[in-house]
Amino acid sequence: MDTKIIVNHALRALLYEVTVNPKPGLVDPLSVGPHPDMNAFMFIDSALSLAPYFNACAAAGVAYTAVDLTGLFKQIRGIGVQAEQTMFAATKGVNTHKGAVFSLGVLVTAAAYQLQHPDVDLATIVRTMLAGLTANDFNDLNTKEPTTLTAGERQYLTYGIKGIRGEAEAGYPTVMQVALPALRRSRGTINQRLLDTLMAIVQATVDTNLVKRAHDPHVIDWVHDQAHRYFDLGGSRSEAGMAFLRELNQIFVDHNYSLGGSADLLILTIFIGLQTDILA
Template sequence: MKPEELARLATRALIYEVSVNPKPGLVDPVSSGPHPDMSVFTFIDSSLSLQPYLTICAQAGDGWIGTLPELFASLRRAGITAEREMFAATNGVNTHKGAVFSLGILVAAVAFVQKHRDTSVQGVVQGMLAGLCEHDFDGISDLPESELTAGERLYVEHGLTGVRGEAEAGYPSVFDVGLPKLLTASGTLNERLLDTLLAILTHFIDTNLIHRAGTLDVLPKAQAQAQAILDVGGAHTAAGKALLAQMNDDFLAQNLSLGGSADILILTIFMALVEGDI
């Protein structure tokens, strides 16, 4: 698959994710959820603005001859420019900052594996990001709290590594949870993707959710709600739809967001498109 085609699939994954509805705590075509400064159109504009960057990531992985950590370093530099393009397209709204990081990594890894078939996508990601958490979190406990990002604050206070830890481990929430659930879920593609999002939430430590709530207690409660929907048959059943509607109402009332889980869903959709599973 050519780099340009990989970039198109990655862009499709971004648009597919925002199209899935109704998603608790997230923007979709029906609702902006707890994000009044965003709409589905904001996300479409953002997605299209990132396609040139995703092409760069695919081209980098396709032609890379250096070490894998050096490949990641090159993606980080390209990602800085991509973030500026995203903010320009959305009038300063942060729609896809997490996806710039994670989707760029995965696109490059897939492109690399297509040329070096003696390895796996997960293996390449792990090789690219070895030591990431140790590097990125080194010394942050000595910084004033006012200088810490939300993710850094959660690391200092609770030891949560967030998306960095997920990435360094090779995105197990994608390969061990998201993709298997997508393959076995029932109903329309929209309903299957909803069930996939819920399955991801039951296993993934969504630091965006924790940050919004201001407490770790929110995670097991949200995971229990997601599991209850899956236990009654998922989003394609009447019982599942009713519980999902209640979860939507609860998240909106509490101003909660599943931004981290949404990024994992994007990665899952991308891999499913690459593998021809959707």
């Protein structure tokens, strides 16, 4: 494998995710869910605009020789800020893939670094790259002007939720321990397999995007129950399971709920699934 294949897998992961349907609370070819400012074509444009960014991440990862991997993360973080602006230019200011710019950029970089260090597993590389991330990013939040806080910073102060930073710093345990095993177990078409994997993620995680939309962390208990119900009905390979997803999407639309955090974790799962031939 070379860096071109890694970048190809990253772009495919973004495109696969938006194609999967019907996804409750998310954009797909059949519904924009609670996102009237978005559509599937915008996500395609956004994904393709990030190709130079992923190439830069892969190049940084494969060329890095220092012992301290936190320096590698610092190197790509600046590139990521520029990539966000590229994404916003492609979408005319709409945030389609900001979470993926961060997380998928980290995984692409780690996968490229792994080419030169095949004896080190991906999660270990990520944990080493991001050591101290949460402490550094959330340092002195109490001294910041409340109106300048990001949604993630507010959730950390209010509920103690570390969000994607905590997930990333831990080496993406939801992806490694929940989503990838779910993808391995899954059967059916690619769409069916990825729907079941998405709902396994929803069932196991605290989606900070959902908490933000609901203004209430207790919504997580509710959505976990919905994911359990989906699997009880037979999941993607049953008519009842698919009908339930369509009904659930309408509830998300009515309440302006989104599962953007779960979608980002699905993207990462697809990427690793392609890398490891789980998704072939």
